[in-house]
Amino acid sequence: MKEHTLQATFHIYETDxxxxxxxxxxxxHAREALGYAYAPYSGxxxxxxxxxxxxxxxxxxxxxxxxxxxxxxxxxxxxxxxASRYPGVSVTALAVVVKSxxxxxxxxxxxCGGCRQVICETxxxxxxxxxxxxxxxxxxxxxxxxxxxxxxLAFSDSYL
Ligand code: THU
Numbered sequence: 001m002k003e004h005t006l007q008a009t010f011h012i013y014e015t016d017x018x019x020x021x022x023x024x025x026x027x028x029h030a031r032e033a034l035g036y037a038y039a040p041y042s043g044x045x046x047x048x049x050x051x052x053x054x055x056x057x058x059x060x061x062x063x064x065x066x067x068x069x070x071x072x073x074x075x076x077x078x079x080x081x082x083a084s085r086y087p088g089v090s091v092t093a094l095a096v097v098v099k100s101x102x103x104x105x106x107x108x109x110x111x112c113g114g115c116r117q118v119i120c121e122t123x124x125x126x127x128x129x130x131x132x133x134x135x136x137x138x139x140x141x142x143x144x145x146x147x148x149x150x151x152x153l154a155f156s157d158s159y160l
Contacts, residue, residue: 006152013141022051023133023143026095029057034099037061037074043101046074046109050082051093053128058082075115079122090128094119094147099137108134108142111150119147120154 013019016027026049033047039062046062060078064071075096082091098109111119111132123130123146132144144150 008144008149008152010145010149011143013143016135016141019133019141019143023093023095023131023141026051026057026093027097027133027135027141029059030095030097033059033061033074034097038063039101040064041066041068041071045099045101047097047099048074048078049095050078050091051095051131052082052086053090053092054086056086056089058085073112073115075111076118079118083122083125090126091122091130092128093131093133095133095135097135097137104138105136106139107136108140109136110134113151116147116151117154120151120156123147124156 016024029049030047033049034045037045037047039045041064048060050058058078058081060074060081062072062074063077075094096111098105119130129145130147132147132150134142148154
């Protein structure tokens, strides 16, 4: 028997003002996207901004449904949108912010497992690392250099 330890490295910035300007701009776009979230059931808004390799930024937000399993996560919405609006252009960074109607969230919210899988797929498809920048409504910012750091032992096409 061998033991194997999985590790992931990320950086913590105490405030968003410590971030490079490009990351601050991306976070500002994600915050704007909170306003377009449709979250009447959970009251949990997720705003995302994707930095495209050609310099453009596109927004996405969660889109809920009275049939709960049909709720669409913000990260998946923006990555699908990026693929169809910008064929052949890679996503280089993703900023994700959240805001709850019920409480102040002062730590970054981790993307769900399904979103991590879709972020990994996008990295693989484009052969391009995606920096993932996470912040709550207030508080510190977590920066991951690669989406795959969020999903150790990810399922991939290597199994198919
Ligand atoms: N949600 C996202 O948009 N992204 C995630 O990574 C986790 C959850 C949304 C789905 C639903 O609209 C609400 O947050 C509560 O789960």
